[in-house]
Amino acid sequence: MFKICSIGCGNMARSGHGPAFKKYAETYPDTQLAACCDLKIENAESFKEQFGFKKSYTDYKLMLNEIKPDAVCLISPVDKTVDIATQILEMGYPLILEKPPGRNKKEVKKLISAAKESGVTVRVAFNRRYTPLLAALKEFTKNEVVRNITYQMYRKDRRDDDFSTTTIHAIDAVKFIADCDYKTVDFTYQQIDGENKNVANIYLNGIFESGAIAQLSLVAMGGTVAERISVNTDVASYFVELPFWSNPDSPGKLTRLVGNNVTDTIYGDSLIDSTEMFLESGFYQENRDFFEAVRSGDYTEDVSSGLQSVEIADCIRKRKIKYKK
Ligand SMILES: NC(=O)c1ccc[n+]([C@@H]2O[C@H](COP(=O)([O-])OP(=O)(O)OC[C@H]3O[C@@H](n4cnc5c(N)ncnc54)[C@H](O)[C@@H]3O)[C@@H](O)[C@H]2O)c1
Known part of the structure; x- marks a missing residue:
């Protein structure tokens, strides 16, 4: 089974990514929407129910240690993205993260280093x-x-x-x-x-x-x-x-x-x-592209491509x- 975990179950996760995960799991039946996580248990629980995840958590490190997913999606507040993303990469999990991949050059560089060191697939979700x-x-x-x-x-x-x-x-x-x-x-x-x-x-x-x-x-x-x-x-x-x-x-x-x-x-x-919306605005396509890259062993990062933006x-x-x- 190709196990997916998602972190951050707020507005963007619900409108763009959740429907994309559901469609992906329906299209590729060897996929398991294994677990989702939000600091607010009610967000994690309702996201789990709405999109068909198996478990919900409030601690993402505990979730990753227990589930050991094949791919992780991060849709967190902008000021937390780089810290959480760096931790996930240090734990060795392939990652797609919502834009922006940092608020400034220093944050993006930190993420690029973590991505290179981890050697796993990393994508930034610039849905345009x-x-x-x-x-x-x-x-x-x-x-x-x-x-x-x-x-x-x-x-x-x-x-x-x-x-x-x-x-x-x-x-x-x-x-x-x-x-x-x-x-x-x-x-x-x-x-x-x-x-x-x-x-x-x-x-x-x-x-x-x-x-x-x-x-x-x-x-x-x-x-x-x-x-x-x-x-x-x-x-x-x-x-x-x-x-x-x-x-x-x-x-x-x-x-x-x-x-x-x-x-x-x-x-x-x-x-x-x-x-x-999740199809016409590219949310499905960016997630699918990432999952396919992970499955095919394409260990490239594209955080660098967002640095100048x-x-x-x-x-x-x-x-x-x-x-x-
Ligand atoms: N692609 C787009 O068009 C688009 C549009 C809006 C926002 N975004 C991006 O989406 C991301 C999220 O934005 P949003 O509007 O959904 O925000 P939001 O505040 O609605 O959701 C963020 C969620 O993350 C949770 N969270 C915070 N810290 C956490 C942690 N340590 N562990 C687990 N969960 C945690 C919060 O409880 C909240 O539910 C941002 O990066 C933003 O830039 C993208």
Whole structure:
């Protein structure tokens, strides 16, 4: 049996990962959802019942020592992720962890060292990289020269103390499309009248090492919830409306244009079995990819691939106006 343990049974675990684990176990019957863990016993118990885990715990080390799973998923609060993840890796268990893989460069480096030393499979769950419409965009652009990218991340009434942990999705997705590192980023902060100093809309101008240019609008206090992307390459223009928490753009759409011709139109629901959030937003695909990597003995880590995204998000947290690689 391929035994899976999950740690942290809060909002994200329940909306994104739990349904993904359930579908994976139904699709691959040699899988056992062995145990889940949360500091709050009621969270662990209800998660167990909702998604079909066999046992629940409040102490993750006890759980890992008793179950000895084949794979572990960590969906904990951002300020605890690196400490818990490092412990799990030191115990020698393959791990997928929710983004961000640290709040700053120091934390991510600590995790990368632990991952390398453990020699097990480690993945960071940046779900945009697995969102089917974004994966489809990448399939087109990988054979073309990306010249510019705009990413509009809109949220409504987001008064988070630290919105940078959400903006990292857009920062990382743009890097994923550009397929190389940012060289420089300039930041502009738009404070909102009547709100506290943490609440701001944020605008990034990035230049990539390839020469591609990116503009990101990371709008906490917008009119709706949406993520839209446009890309120009040497061949075509692309417009993508990402499905997002069943927003008005769901199930999403990708349009490819060359001159006056629409060469391709792909609707998000044509790429998946159903338009449930955990499928249209890539949660199933990122977990499945990790489990398959573990089963196939692919002992690589991809924490490093998220390092620059963390560094740029950390600039936002610190309200810096310039990043240089
Ligand atoms: N991919 C996305 O779109 C997305 C969106 C939101 C949040 N997230 C990420 O998901 C993660 C969790 O966010 P959330 O919104 O679910 O938070 P949450 O607070 O709802 O859930 C976290 C849970 O972890 C539990 N927990 C804390 N310490 C623990 C420990 N030592 N052992 C076991 N359980 C512990 C808490 O009791 C809580 O139930 C964060 O890393 C966040 O960045 C991702």
